[in-house]
Amino acid sequence: MTQTSEKKEQYLSIGAEATLEKRKILGKNIVVKTRVVKGYRNPLLDAPLRRERTSHEAKMLHAVKKWGVTTPTIYLVEPHTSTIYMEYVDAPRLKHVLLDTKIKNTEKMRLCNELGKIIAIFHKHHLIHGDLTTSNVLVRRNKNFKNKKTINELVMIDFGLSTYSHKIEDEAVDLVNLKKTFTATHSTLNEGWGEIQKGYLENGGEKKVLKQMSEVESRIRYA
Numbered sequence: 009m010t011q012t013s014e015k016k017e018q019y020l021s022i023g024a025e026a027t028l029e030k031r032k033i034l035g036k037n038i039v040v041k042t043r044v045v046k047g048y049r050n051p052l053l054d055a056p057l058r059r060e061r062t063s064h065e066a067k068m069l070h071a072v073k074k075w076g077v078t079t080p081t082i083y084l085v086e087p088h089t090s091t092i093y094m095e096y097v098d099a100p101r102l103k104h105v106l107l108d109t110k111i112k113n114t115e116k117m118r119l120c121n122e123l124g125k126i127i128a129i130f131h132k133h134h135l136i137h138g139d140l141t142t143s144n145v146l147v148r149r150n151k152n153f154k155n156k157k158t159i160n161e162l163v164m165i166d167f168g169l170s171t172y173s174h175k176i177e178d179e180a181v182d183l184v185n186l187k188k189t190f191t192a193t194h195s196t197l198n199e200g201w202g203e204i205q206k207g208y209l210e211n212g213g214e215k216k217v218l219k220q221m222s223e224v225e226s227r228i229r230y231a
């Protein structure tokens with residue numbers, strides 16, 4: 009294996025906003041997420057913006073844990089290099105699980121329901137995730153030590169665009185964004201979107217938010 013290919017394999021993702029690298033430090037797999045320099049932005053604006061987004065994302069990844077939502081544990085935040093060092097979650101994205109033909113439909117529906125429930129927790133606490141997609145959710149096998157059963161649990165990531173808001177409109181937009189990518193990516197998963205909505209309502213998500221979604225959607229259609 010060449011030096012270059014070894015290096016390449018370490019990258020989990022190279023996006024427009026951030027690069028994510030898997031590294032081994034003191035025998036532990038970790039993820040290093042670094043926000044990239046935006047050449048088109050004035051450096052005087054770009055640096056503080058990246059610093060602020062990095063600190064904000066780390067804060068949110070940690071904050072949601074107290075509501076019972078699973079996220080990678082943060083090990084270190086380095087605002088001056090716009091870098092977060094966090095736990096490596098050895099798990100596929102929800103997107104791949106939902107597209108996997110070997111996985112039973114009932115399990116896929118359970119995961120969709122679970123996702124709806126987690127979004128309801130966010131909205132109950134006035135947190136708008138801002139980038140809800142099935143790529144920003146990981147599905148980890150988790151062994152319950154009491155009954156020895158293994159179940160799939162959802163691990164939420166990518167809180168860089170999250171905000172706090174008390175507006176129903178913002179909650180509706182959060183869900184419309186998910187619906188758009190969900191229905192496009194998982195068009196064959198009948199009932200999937202319905203199950204997300206069901207989980208949302210079962211966990212305290214408000215009907216009026218779902219109603220507001222139709223308004224947001226019609227505005228997008230006629231814009």
Ligand SMILES: Nc1ncnc2c1ncn2[C@@H]1O[C@H](COP(=O)(O)OP(=O)(O)OP(=O)(O)O)[C@@H](O)[C@H]1O
Nearest residue numbers: 020021023025026028039080095096097143166168
């Ligand atoms: N803690 C983690 N453990 C394992 N894999 C991760 C972890 N965090 C992110 N990933 C992987 O890296 C991908 C990109 O991560 P993330 O969504 O945080 O960045 P991004 O989409 O590039 O960020 P942004 O939307 O802020 O530009 C994820 O879809 C996931 O596959």
Ligand SMILES: [Mg+2]
Nearest residue numbers: 139143144166
């Ligand atoms: Mg992402």
